[in-house]
Amino acid sequence: MTYIGKPNIVHPKAAKNSIGLSKRDYEGVVSTLCAGCGHDSITAAIIQAVFELDIQPHELGKMSGIGCSSKTPAYFVSQSHGFNSVHGRMPSVTTGANAANRDLTYIGVSGDGDSLSIGMGQFAHVIRRNLNMTYIIENNGVYGLTKGQYSASADIGSKAKKGPANQQKPIDPVSMGIALGATFVARGFSGDKEQLVPLIKAAIRHKGFGLLDIISPCVTFNDNVESTKSYSHVRKFYHQVIDTDFVPPADEIKAKYKKGEVMPIKLHDGSKIVFRKVDKQYDPTDRAGAYTYLRDSINKQEVITGLLYIDKECDDMHEIAQCSDRPLSKIPYEELVPGTGELAKIMNRFR
Amino acid sequence: MKPTNTQDPNYFHKVVDCQWACPAHTDVPRYIRMIAQGRFSDAYMVNRESNIFPGILGRVCDRPCEPACRRIRVEDKAVAICRLKRVAADHRDDISDRLPKAPSKKNGHKIALIGAGCASLAVANDLLPLGYEVTIFEALDKTGGLMRTNIPQFRLPPETLDEEIQYILDMGVDLKLGHRINSFDDFLEQGAFDAVFVGSGAPKGKELDLPGRFETNNVHIGIEWLESVAFEHIDSIGKKVLIIGVGNTAMDCCRSSLRIGAKEVKVMARKPRGFFKASDWELEDAEEENVEIIVNHSPKAFVIENHKLVGMLFEEMEYQIDDQGKIDRGKVVREKIIHCDDVILAIGQDNAFPWIERDIGIEFDKWDCPIVDETTMMSSRAGVFFGGDAAFGPKNIIWAVAHGHEAAISIHKYCSKEDLNDRLPPGMNLASQKMGMHEWSYSNDYDTSERRLMPHVDLKERFKQLDIEVELGFTLEQTIKEVERCLNCDVQTVFTANLCIECDACIDICPVDCLTITDNDEEDKLRARLTVPAENMEQDLYVSETLPQTERVMVKDEDLCIHCSLCAERCPTGAWDMQKSTLLLPYAKDEANSNIMSKVSNN
Numbered sequence: 036m037t038y039i040g041k042p043n044i045v046h047p048k049a050a051k052n053s054i055g056l057s058k059r060d061y062e063g064v065v066s067t068l069c070a071g072c073g074h075d076s077i078t079a080a081i082i083q084a085v086f087e088l089d090i091q092p093h094e095l096g097k098m099s100g101i102g103c104s105s106k107t108p109a110y111f112v113s114q115s116h117g118f119n120s121v122h123g124r125m126p127s128v129t130t131g132a133n134a135a136n137r138d139l140t141y142i143g144v145s146g147d148g149d150s151l152s153i154g155m156g157q158f159a160h161v162i163r164r165n166l167n168m169t170y171i172i173e174n175n176g177v178y179g180l181t182k183g184q185y186s187a188s189a190d191i192g193s194k195a196k197k198g199p200a201n202q203q204k205p206i207d208p209v210s211m212g213i214a215l216g217a218t219f220v221a222r223g224f225s226g227d228k229e230q231l232v233p234l235i236k237a238a239i240r241h242k243g244f245g246l247l248d249i250i251s252p253c254v255t256f257n258d259n260v261e262s263t264k265s266y267s268h269v270r271k272f273y274h275q276v277i278d279t280d281f282v283p284p285a286d287e288i289k290a291k292y293k294k295g296e297v298m299p300i301k302l303h304d305g306s307k308i309v310f311r312k313v314d315k316q317y318d319p320t321d322r323a324g325a326y327t328y329l330r331d332s333i334n335k336q337e338v339i340t341g342l343l344y345i346d347k348e349c350d351d352m353h354e355i356a357q358c359s360d361r362p363l364s365k366i367p368y369e370e371l372v373p374g375t376g377e378l379a380k381i382m383n384r385f386r
Numbered sequence: 387m388k389p390t391n392t393q394d395p396n397y398f399h400k401v402v403d404c405q406w407a408c409p410a411h412t413d414v415p416r417y418i419r420m421i422a423q424g425r426f427s428d429a430y431m432v433n434r435e436s437n438i439f440p441g442i443l444g445r446v447c448d449r450p451c452e453p454a455c456r457r458i459r460v461e462d463k464a465v466a467i468c469r470l471k472r473v474a475a476d477h478r479d480d481i482s483d484r485l486p487k488a489p490s491k492k493n494g495h496k497i498a499l500i501g502a503g504c505a506s507l508a509v510a511n512d513l514l515p516l517g518y519e520v521t522i523f524e525a526l527d528k529t530g531g532l533m534r535t536n537i538p539q540f541r542l543p544p545e546t547l548d549e550e551i552q553y554i555l556d557m558g559v560d561l562k563l564g565h566r567i568n569s570f571d572d573f574l575e576q577g578a579f580d581a582v583f584v585g586s587g588a589p590k591g592k593e594l595d596l597p598g599r600f601e602t603n604n605v606h607i608g609i610e611w612l613e614s615v616a617f618e619h620i621d622s623i624g625k626k627v628l629i630i631g632v633g634n635t636a637m638d639c640c641r642s643s644l645r646i647g648a649k650e651v652k653v654m655a656r657k658p659r660g661f662f663k664a665s666d667w668e669l670e671d672a673e674e675e676n677v678e679i680i681v682n683h684s685p686k687a688f689v690i691e692n693h694k695l696v697g698m699l700f701e702e703m704e705y706q707i708d709d710q711g712k713i714d715r716g717k718v719v720r721e722k723i724i725h726c727d728d729v730i731l732a733i734g735q736d737n738a739f740p741w742i743e744r745d746i747g748i749e750f751d752k753w754d755c756p757i758v759d760e761t762t763m764m765s766s767r768a769g770v771f772f773g774g775d776a777a778f779g780p781k782n783i784i785w786a787v788a789h790g791h792e793a794a795i796s797i798h799k800y801c802s803k804e805d806l807n808d809r810l811p812p813g814m815n816l817a818s819q820k821m822g823m824h825e826w827s828y829s830n831d832y833d834t835s836e837r838r839l840m841p842h843v844d845l846k847e848r849f850k851q852l853d854i855e856v857e858l859g860f861t862l863e864q865t866i867k868e869v870e871r872c873l874n875c876d877v878q879t880v881f882t883a884n885l886c887i888e889c890d891a892c893i894d895i896c897p898v899d900c901l902t903i904t905d906n907d908e909e910d911k912l913r914a915r916l917t918v919p920a921e922n923m924e925q926d927l928y929v930s931e932t933l934p935q936t937e938r939v940m941v942k943d944e945d946l947c948i949h950c951s952l953c954a955e956r957c958p959t960g961a962w963d964m965q966k967s968t969l970l971l972p973y974a975k976d977e978a979n980s981n982i983m984s985k986v987s988n989n
Contacts, residue, residue, distance in 0.1 A: 038824045042832030042897045042950055044460060044917045049899060059897075071889040071958025079894035226888055254889065254958045266887045270935045 073251030104146030104173035123154025183256025194261035245323030269352035277341035395814035407454035429474035430511020444472025471485035493517035503531020505585030505774025508790020598688030608732035633663035813970035
């Protein structure tokens with residue numbers, strides 16, 4: 036970490052968004068992670084995304100569990116709501132928060148340890164609920180906070196800074212997300228913000244569960260040449276299967292693409308995701324096809340990135356449960372808790 | 387773009403805006419850090435090396451450094467560089483044993499300096515330690531030139547002036563006061579000197595030949611009037627005074643008038659505010675003393691009644707200013723008489739060389755100025771050098787000093803029969819400032835303090851005598867605050883491309899968004915697509931070698947970097963480092979040693 040805080044001055048010509056805030060207004064405290072950590076870069080991408088989406092800081096909820104990744108919500112949007120919960124339990128805490136106030140934008144930040152080991156059960160069930168949130172896995176293949184043991188996402192044969200190579204099969208959160216029925220599945224890389232920022236924006240605007248697996252090299256324990264999660268390895272095997280652009284509701288699609296290459300998808304709020312296929316075979320709305328493609332790429336050791344699967348028709352948790360459109364937190368107490376008489380009436384209906 | 391050549395001493399020098407803007411290239415951040423450490427004498431000596439007169443310049447410098455200060459672009463007000471210079475001078479210990487000394491054994495070359503002003507004194511300062519025998523010829527019976535005659539004592543106390551001039555004279559100058567040279571031809575014919583330097587200033591105030599001008603004795607020429615006041619030949623003036631012109635001489639005239647009897651002083655400006663020649667701070671000081679500045683008045687005639695000046699006739703003007711900020715010639719709206727007892731003309735000054743014959747090999751241009759080589763300061767006659775206002779017309783003290791340094795090099799090379807143009811190039815030394823994991827040898831945290839205000843003598847008190855210095859100098863508390871405002875622009879961000887893993891950490895932490903990793907391109911395209919577009923064309927882009935992983939480049943817009951070191955602190959591989967750049971400027975003594983590297987060990 037640094038000894039001095041980030042100086043509180045802004046470039047006089049720095050851009051402001053439509054609610055009059057500059058990017059600096061979306062910052063948090065200075066990171067205490069190792070210098071060069073991929074997580075910090077993801078933090079910067081989140082800041083950029085919420086800045087560009089004109090999100091009011093107080094309408095954002097940032098949620099996390101335990102781990103290096105789960106420290107990062109402290110480093111963005113200080114003026115928002117936040118909950119640093121128990122290891123692997125961020126999904127259920129977010130479920131509770133979302134149940135109480137569906138109006139907030141929820142960004143959950145987790146890691147490969149927090150989601151794929153201790154929190155695996157919670158992870159599967161939050162997908163099943165299609166909770167309206169953005170779920171970011173900062174994936175570095177090691178437990179950085181406990182000095183670099185392999186995590187469940189480490190590839191076979193990958194070697195960290197110390198010790199023998201990993202021999203156990205990895206769990207790929209993207210394949211699993213698609214298999215479990217997630218409605219928005221993407222992979223990004225902390226070292227490519229040009230792709231990452233639109234992905235985060237699209238995940239935030241997707242109504243339902245937005246899963247973002249972001250390869251985020253651990254500079255201290257897993258950025259050596261033998262590691263498959265190092266900056267250089269990811270860049271070498273990087274395959275952007277689909278180029279994703281996010282276009283807000285009011286804006287026209289300006290980028291010019293060749294015919295047949297482009298596939299715009301309109302989201303519920305009127306914003307659009309514009310896909311440009313790099314690989315013509317790939318269809319991000321075909322769950323089975325996406326899964327097969329993904330397995331193939333893993334066999335080829337490719338790191339495929341982009342918005343890999345989207346289903347924008349599926350209902351989210353509140354729709355499934357037929358909840359009130361009004362957030363529970365905004366319903367007056369008398370209405371929300373009508374008393375024992377009303378409860379008895381309801382109970383009688385089930386007798 | 388090609389990778390930036392940081393080996394070129396000019397590249398990092400240019401990043402140090404203040405030092406780059408200073409004609410003498412004073413190492414400003416270095417002396418400000420010394421002041422911060424309480425090393426006032428060291429700070430004084432750093433100043434003296436380049437500008438020779440820290441105490442004088444700390445009061446009356448034209449301060450080209452301050453408008454250039456990066457702090458203006460980052461927020462609004464420059465670091466009070468000039469006033470900190472005075473702090474170094476005010477608080478220094480006895481530094482006499484650290485001054486250059488003239489050797490007892492002379493080198494046999496005799497040099498004549500004409501005029502005992504700042505330019506000549508600078509030449510003497512540089513040549514005496516090399517063993518030259520230096521003679522100064524001064525027409526007046528006091529040294530200092532315009533520093534004494536044109537700058538009022540309430541801005542520059544005579545003791546300060548005498549002390550710093552004496553440092554030079556003490557090295558053994560043959561000083562001939564009251565020795566006016568009336569024929570340069572005769573002077574040169576005597577052949578008593580190996581080289582001659584003319585530092586006689588621009589001593590002729592501009593005339594305003596309007597009707598009535600020569601029908602009264604109450605119209606004065608600014609610089610002549612100031613000289614008469616300085617030498618106490620004039621000790622009073624009328625109650626109502628008009629100053630024509632709004633440059634720095636006008637400011638000295640109006641403020642001097644108030645101290646010798648004027649009660650109502652108006653400075654008459656032809657143009658509106660924003661088009662004045664006077665420095666903002668001099669305007670502020672004059673207005674603080676209730677001098678009224680009247681804009682858009684163009685003088686037309688002196689109003690004389692019964693052989694007595696009673697006022698001046700002006701044309702009131704109206705101007706149009708276009709989008710580029712250019713002003714038109716204006717049109718006359720009406721005429722108006724403003725009553726007064728005296729008028730002082732401060733509308734500029736000219737060079738005047740009635741004593742230089744035009745047939746002795748010194749060529750003059752169409753403005754009757756000598757043709758002088760801008761590098762060597764030599765005229766078209768070999769062995770005759772010019773400097774200060776005498777060379778290129780009226781500038782200021784710090785320019786005169788810069789000319790003096792260059793002329794001294796030339797004179798040395800001329801006397802050594804070397805090529806005057808074959809001069810030592812400036813050098814640059816870079817040294818890492820890393821002291822530990824996240825520790826730097828300088829105060830890297832950004833201090834949001836505002837510029838300190840110079841304390842002044844009470845408004846009533848200051849008019850009692852002509853020589854009460856108005857500015858009191860910064861207090862220690864003010865100094866402590868002000869030094870922290872310096873951004874240490876000489877502590878450079880130095881980038882090593884092959885160490886970079888493109889993790890973006892530096893880009894993300896930079897508080898002023900100066901960094902971008904992008905595909906290389908032509909300069910204008912790169913400028914347009916940086917994190918924040920680089921629109922200040924006067925500030926360079928620092929473009930790295932190709933990065934190893936993606937073959938992109940790191941681009942830094944130097945414009946607003948506050949040198950906070952966070953890019954280097956967040957860099958996991960040490961690709962960024964903070965390195966102090968020290969400009970190694972060659973002086974005559976370095977030419978004599980011909981070994982500029984000897985300076986490196988001193989820094």
